[in-house]
Amino acid sequence: MPGPLPGPRPGPMLTAALSALALVLTACGAGAGTGEVRTGAELSAVPAFNEQPYENVRDGGTVTLPLRSDLNPQFNRHQGDTTLDTLTVWRWYNPVLVTFTPQGEPRFNPDYLVSAVDERIGDDTRITYTINPRAVFNDGTPIDWRAFEATWRARNGRDTAYIAQSTDGYDRIASVTRGADDRQVVVTFDGVHAWWPGLFPELVHPAVAADPAVFNQGYLNEPHPEWGAGPYTVAAHDRQNSTITFERNPAWWGRPGKLDRVTLVQMEPTAKINAFRNGQLDATEAESADLLAQARSAPGADVRISARTASFLLTVNSAAPLLGDPGVRRAIMQGVDRGQLVDIAFQGMDYTEEPLGSLMLKPYQEGYRDNLSAVVDGGPEAAAEGLDALGWVPGPDGIRVKDGTPLSITFVQTGDTPASRAAAGALVAMMRAIGVDLQVRQVPAADFSSVLANKEFDLLISGFMSVDPYGIAGICQLYCSTSQLNNSGTGTPELDAQLQRVATLATPAEQFAAANAAEQKALGSYGLLPLYSGPETWVTRADLANFGASLFHRALPETIGRTG
Template identity: 25%
Template sequence: MKLTPIGPAALVLALSAATLSACGGGGGGGGAGGTDAPADYVDGATFTLGLSSDPGNLDPLMGAGSALFAVTQFAYDPLVSVDGKTGEIGSQLATDWTVDDTTVSLTLADDITCADGADLTATDVADSLNFVADPENQSPFLGTFLPVGAKAKGDDATGTVTLTLASPSPFVLNGLGSLPIVCPSGMDDRSSLAKATSGTGPYELTEAAPGDHYTYTLREGYTWGPGGAGTDQKGLPAQVVVKVVENETTAANLLLSGGLNAAQIAGPDGDRLEKSGLSAAETTGLVGEQWYNHADGRVTSDPDVRMALTQALDLSELADVVTSGRGGPATTLAVNEPVACPGDSVSGALPAHDPDAAASLLDAAGWQEGGDGVRTKDGQRLEVTFLYQNNLGSSGDAAAELAVQQWKAIGVDATAKSQNETTLTGTIFGAGDWDVAWVSLNVGSPDQLVPFLSGPAAPDGTNFSAIDDDDYQAGVDQAMGMTGTDSCDTWLDAEALLVQKADIVPFANNTVRTFAKDAEFETPGQLVPLSIRMVAK
């Protein structure tokens, strides 16, 4: 699951997806991964990727932020791959797989090695899966990429991993396609994973300078990428430098000067990059998603307050501002391509803009107008702490200011605070001081959102908003007993129930652009390391 660079992935505050190749600067013809490499692909180069937030602790199984998810792709592999255009399951660590009701069997490719030279066995894979499956470890991927109650067992003689589920799971392979597998050295010493890597991926972390950059070096002899892709392809960078650039305008300037080869630009800076001749991978991502803190003791624990705060907002206007006029209304809660359940669970359920109704609802709930324009109840002022992520750029700042004005008009004293992904994630998952947050979780299938919309509240679980909705849970229970896309209508109906009650307020999709300079790449969900091709300047 991704909370987003447009959002948090993520939660996964997940990086928004893009599904087509991009080339910039002196980029030549031919797509990444083609059988005939263009003559202007160059070997031995360095690819520099800009991220708007530092990934923090690098343990790939213990964080749901999009920055961490982005860097994880370089050093770790999942069991299977998911085609970014068709949604078809393909090989990666596993070359064969079957799903039979509650039993998933996967056969590993031959001769897989970890970056430290150790062989990866079926038992090692099972150990990694069982770590996530153990609730005591509190991995945010339990229930997101791995079904709750799953148990794994490895047979080293046959190279087979058997995953036994507690109940059928409609999109279990999709989840496994996003779950990184950790090698034995990392499993034995998890503290080592904070600033180092222990994976089978095509790159290995060789330098970590938290807050500034992370350097990954290409591995030789890697042959088990998606569809059998390896690191012997012409144009793959010898090194990848992931540079932390929090300011979007600075990232745009570095793209133009050649200081970056790739960066996701959400705001108006993208327009000048486009006019300069840089091309970009584009996709639809959920960029406007409003969450309320339902926890006891917060003013937003009151459903009347949540509904009033929602009715006070002109969500169409907010969508236009936050996307700089490039986006539109939200449609579903799971929009990462390839979308498992296309449809619209939002437009018919979203509460209408009605400030008068919002004011009346607060009146009825006992929140009386004060002399300074701020409502009070039993001596308590109607104050809300409103957090939003800094990677929305200047358009995010403008949209946040507009929301505060519209809340002020109905007597709410809202304080807006822009935070980077690491700080924002720490606040909401740490049961910190917040009432409203704009956090966009971008995932591909609706089952991946269940731990964020139900179950144990943060800090004991990933349900950071502390949502407790019996109707949604009933829909989840029904959908989980169905097969694949047969469950989609049930999933969308369950989502609509949350939106109708203003338990969660998705309000904007956008065309998210990942710009490129002197490089080509593909980014279905996350940037695909083996798709990168360096182009002669």
């Protein structure tokens, strides 16, 4: 679970990968700025989501919201093939036990948890959760200690038949047992664990974890509302049109949802803007200056901007035929002008930042260190020298050749906007300058999940969102050779052991030091190149409450609605 924000609690657990240039569409277009340039550090203290108490949100109405990239066929947020959209969909109709304030303080949902108490027992951390006695899954199964045990069993990595989204933290739990009764669960760690609130924010139904085949495949193209719980349940799932609709759940015991109906829909970025302007969507992300200018001109539009708790990166697929040599991968990274990509990404957005030097933490978080500069130094000249030494000789057209094979690789461009085209074009020019022929393959944003899952790329820009403030705890999810999030194919068992050791250290300060050392070594495998974080920019209807750019906060579903 990755790093801390400034403040009392260290910080973020990683979640699934996001669509590359569906999130990286922060680029290029008409200058729509106001002239006041802000930084990520400044925006990290300014959430913008029209926060309203439950009582201020009116009853009734409908809301239609966009997915960030696609309606993933994998609906199980705990399984390894998920994206952030999987989590977004999941939270609308499944138990949400823990949320976080924008700055990362945990909040326990009383509809599920009466209390959560941590204590030190000798050298170990022990958490006692007391569960609301009314809490049940939609099929009538009690939400009790067995749901915690099932979630842990599927996520701890001991049975490799479960393809888990991440084992980080769960692999440090020694036992999950019944407490004073079925509605109390005792979670005991092997040693100290500072990041425990990030481990059980959502639960899996015990029936799902009973069989690895059900866990891995049971949710494919099937949301299974009977295994869910919460203020809303699934009313309709239209796979062909990539939409899913929720309505109030008659089995819900807590505060009712404010809305009559919520629909989530997948659209390409430009289509989202047009749908917002036409009144078909109630919010849209504006990932570039031109899209922001179009969206903010709609009547009643409200622009909501804060720092984004995301990291974008270039993944170099070491399993690709010409990229198995780490020297070639290093040269490619040396040839990438990350500053230019940052400039493209935020042109006209009144925002700037230095390129990221870490994927664990953001520059405004405690413990952040630029770990990249020590392993990817030099620029195009150093890249050319490295390729020369490896025997890649420039041909008559400038493209390098070795043993009769040209150094030609493919970049997958997700989506088709001025932003994504500009980033792809810049990469082509950068690679050409070092003698690499970069071919661009453009695919729809809806295909992102399959491209990622099947590793159908040589180079790919993608991103991930940190959904809680415990970033250091996700270091293995980032870099371990067995991680579903590490799509570069790099890593070794020895490095895995070094990464896993970080979580065993007793204090945040010790973990920060060890994590930075391990990350520097991981980045030296030349599979993952940090790029930037960027701002989160939503344009919404002015009366949409508890939704927008909210840093680590994700509002409980029942609180989202309209004011007035």
